Amino acid sequence: RGLHFLKVRQPSHIRVTSLAARQVAMRGDAAAGGDAQQDWQTQSQQWLSGVKDAAMSSLASGGGKKDEDEEYSPFAGLSKSQVLQECRVFNDPQLNPRVCAQLITKILYLLGQGEQLSRSEATSVFFGVTKLFQAKDDHLRRMIYLVMKELNPSAEEVIIVTATLTKDMNSKQDLYRANAIRVLSKIISMTDPTMLGTIERHLKQALVDKNAFVAASALVSGIQLIRVNAEVVKRWVNEVQTALQSDNQTVQYHALALLHMIKKQDRLAVSKIVSSLARSPIKSPYAQCLLIRFVKKVMEEDGGGGERDRGLMEFLEGTLRHKSDMVIYEGANALCALPNVTQRELSPAITVLQLFLCSSKPTLRFAAVRTLNRIAMLHPAAVTPCNLDMEGLINDANRSIATLAITTLLKTGAESGVERLMKQITTFMCEIADEFKVIVVDAIRAMCIKFPQKHRLLMTFLSNMLREEGGFAYKKAIVDTVLSLVAQIPDAREAGLMHLCEFIEDCEFTALSTAILNVLGSEGPNTSEPSGYIRFIYNRVVLENATVRASAVSALAKFGVLLPVLRPSIITLLLRCLYDNDDEVRDRATMYCKMLTKMESSPDEVWGLAPIDLTLKPLPVPLLALESAVAEYLTNPSVTPFSVFDVTMSTEMIAAERKAAAQVKAGRRDDSDMPTTPSKAEKPDAGIDYLSKIPQLAHIGPRFSSSAQIGLTDPETEYSCTCVKHIYAAHTVLAFELRNTIEDQLLESVSVALDLGGCSGFEIETELPCPTLAFDTIGQAYVCLRRTEAAPIGSVACTLRFRVKEADSQTHEAVAGSSGYEDEYALEELELTAADYMKQLMIADFRGSWEGLGNVGEVIETFSLTYNGLPEAIKAIVEFLGMEVCESTGKPADGTRTHTVLLSGVFLSGAQVLAIVNLRQENPKQVGMRLSVRSADKGISQFVASCVA
Secondary structure, three states: OOOOOOOEEOOHHHHHHHHHHHHHHHHHHHHHOOOOOOOHHHHHHHHHHHHHHHHHHHHHOOHHHHOOOOEEOOOOOOOHHHHHHHHHHHHOOOOOHHHHHHHHHHHHHHHHOOOOOOHHHHHHHHHHHHHHHHOOOHHHHHHHHHHHHHHOOOHHHHHHHHHHHHHHHOOOOHHHHHHHHHHHHHHHHHOOHHHHHHHHHHHHHHHOOOOHHHHHHHHHHHHHHOOOOHHHHHHHHHHHHHHOOOOOHHHHHHHHHHHHHHHOOOHHHHHHHHHHHHHOOOOOHHHHHHHHHHHHHHHHHHOOOOOOOHHHHHHHHHHOOOOOHHHHHHHHHHHHHOOOOOHHHHHHHHHHHHHHHOOOOHHHHHHHHHHHHHHOOOOHHHHHHHHHHHHOOOOOOOHHHHHHHHHHHHHHOOHHHHHHHHHHHHHHHOOOOHHHHHHHHHHHHHHHHHOHHHHHHHHHHHHHHHHOOOOHHHHHHHHHHHHHHHHHOHHHHHHHHHHHHHHHOOOOOHHHHHHHHHHHHHHHHHOOOOHHHHHHHHHHHHHOOHHHHHHHHHHHHHHHHHOHHHHHHHHHHHHHHHHOOOHHHHHHHHHHHHHHHHHOOOOOOEOOEOHHHHHHOOOOOOHHHHHHHHHHHHHOOOOOOOOHHHOOOOHHHHHHHHHHHHHHHHHOOOOOOOOOOOOOOOOOOOOOOOHHHOHHHOOOOOEEEEOOOEEOOOOOOOEEEEEEEEEEOOEEEEEEEEEEOOOOEEEEEEEEEEEHHHOOOEEEEEEEOEEEEOEOOEEEEEEEEEEOOOOOOEEEEEEEEEEEEEEOOOOOOEOOOOOOEEEEEEOOOEEEOHHHHEEEOOOOOHHHHHHHHOOOOEEEEEEEEOOOOHHHHHHHHHHHHOOEEOOOOOOOOOOOOEEEEEEEEEEOOOOEEEEEEEEEEEEOOEEEEEEEEEEOOHHHHHHHHHHHO
16 A cells, blocks of 8 residues: 565675676676677686675675675655656656656655655646556556555546546456555545545445455445545445455455444444344454454443343354464453453453463464453452463563563462562563563562562562662662552561662662652651661762752751751751752751751741641742742832741642643653652642632632542533532632633633522632633633532533634734624533542541441431442442542452442541441342441431432
8 A cells, every 4th residue: 555665785795796797797798709609607607706706805805794784775865856857757758667657656755755745746746647547557557546645636636536547447457446446535535525426336336346356445445435424435334234245354354344434323233233243253354353342342332240242242252262363362352351351251261361371473472461461450360370371481582571471470479479480580680671670660569569578578679670770760660669668568668768778879860869868858757767867868968969969958857857856966967068069958958957946946836837847748839929929029028027828829820830730740751750759648639729829719728628620521622621629618619721722712701600500508709710711722710619508519500701802823812903702602510519528538447447436426328229230339439429448348359249348538527437338239230239327427427328319
């Protein structure tokens, strides 16, 4: 379907040899004097002798070694102007097919290299190429088809193309017919889809043509055309179904693909087609693979709970006995990817994949181990029988296979085999690239969390890896893993921190050093021997660059704040930093020295702030707002001292801060950015509350919780709107994020109007509209609701209101003189639920807390829920109640019909709420639930229980 030009490697000694051979042959002809009777064996010996002499002389001079890697391209130095000049040969009365084909090859090469032809140049070349249709050379005709697809003719030129190619579609040569169908269909789809009606008759005939090349070309054209003119292509159903019965594998494959595209909007029709073909499987292995994917999609849409379609399951299991490896793997992969798949359903697929692990074909081994790696995340017990075979793949020549095998073993291995597995990995890690090492490190993190008793062994392994050579991404992955284990495994904290201390002694990455110093300052004072870390931190002050020295100063100050015993020693060390060469280091040392000195007389408050808040918590306002407030204070001095609590923010500042935060969050995926520092206290709503710094919202107090982002429009609509619900003691603030996707419009005074008729208990107190919203920019609008009831719930109708002005499509600014007009856009309803007033709370001893609350405030309710299986019901209940799953009860065992979920949370009033959810699957579509809620306030328990109904 296109040309691929390869750069030919031709060592110079071969070129010299060829030249020498020709010279020897010419000398031999001259010596013979044109005698035609000379013996041919004598000529051959002379020629071979000349080749040998030339090759030996070339090798002796070292030329072969010198040019061994030299690349040669037949199109080197080719220019567009030169090629366009040569295109005049298309107008010659006597066409030379070989020259014309070479010239078209040059045009295709230029287009493939990104060279752009102007409209006039493309038109000139296009009309020149159309004159070549009079030539009868097959090779030249195929080149004409290729270049016509790439030239992309204009709407006016399409008429000429249609007339020319229609003749070829009626040709007796199948080669002409098939290629003409492909080219004409592509051109029509790119320029004028309405012209499809003029060639529809020819395409329908080609769909049922006896020649497989012609039929496949028509089917591929239909797949391309259905995207631009579906109404016409949908009329070809009968012809496509006839093509599906073809004996040719390619025709069957394309016919099935087109038939699915025609019917995909009708789920019932797709289900009927899939069920029919599953009962009488088609011969083509390609079409069989496609059918397997369609079967899997139908089963996913039907839901994963309860009884599956027995016929489709038997079809998938039957594909595991197919003679084609491709079909067998596709069937096994489909079974493994089914939603809520049980271990019994996985068993035949696992058996097949286990056989593939021993295959001599690397592709089958890779496919099998990759699928097993994915299954191991959800069903490690099902993959365990394959561990012995996967251990043999650790030394596989293909490092991708070896890496996947190791990560799978780390997920499925037993606790008793951890030591043996670590020994095998040690030698393997020295032989793979950093990108594979990162994958292994992530798997080790999961294993350490799974077997916390083995944290010493795994920590030692990770520390040894830190001492090895490696890039930033590799070292960052190890540091992130250690920090994660320190946060999640209490017994591993001191060992992990000490390993990190040893690492920063020789760390060459500033970002990693600063991140580790920050963790040492936060976690080090809480260890059994905090003074042992101070030496490592102070060494950074002496030996490192300014950035690391500043971080070390801050880390030392945290020890001084949290440990009064060490405070005098910390002050002494900080006094030595007052003469540092860097301003930042000196400023930090000066501030912390004064703060620690003041703490000797007033340990709970320094400069109006708690020392812990000043050192261990982020600033209550972003630096952008603080900088703006300080500049304003210096411009207009006041007798009142400057205070950070007096800093306010505008909606524009909040939008800029959130944009910067989003960029930092996205940038963390890059290797060059700071590593993350996991923390137990980190929650989705744990960010700084900037809304209370807006002057109009300064009275609402501290935030209780925030919801996830909720979409109020479809992603592809002209105006996009999402909402986040922020809950305060007596207020609910709705923060709307707006986006304008219309290029020639500028929106002004954009606000969201609320209809509170369907949700009593709210009053609109403050509205903050978005001043302007240009094309492809994000704006913020806020609505502050005052609650007149404790925890009102219901649906709120939302409407986007704004003033539209015409905007320049280039600058996206309002056109001069455009007065605009008022408009509005309907949004989806916003649901205010019980989960908005609940904050997740993890507790270690659920049973003890449950008994401690007693049954005075207990409420018990029973419900019948419509869900496809227990996993789906559990997910919905947890999201609806907004509570934390305790003691890992969020996932039911495979094949079980009953399950109990333990939930914990804190209500808006501050009362602890516990819930026990007993579930029983009564039939494939119905789940029975018994909900028991306990709280110190029975009214809260009744509210939580009644919300489920």
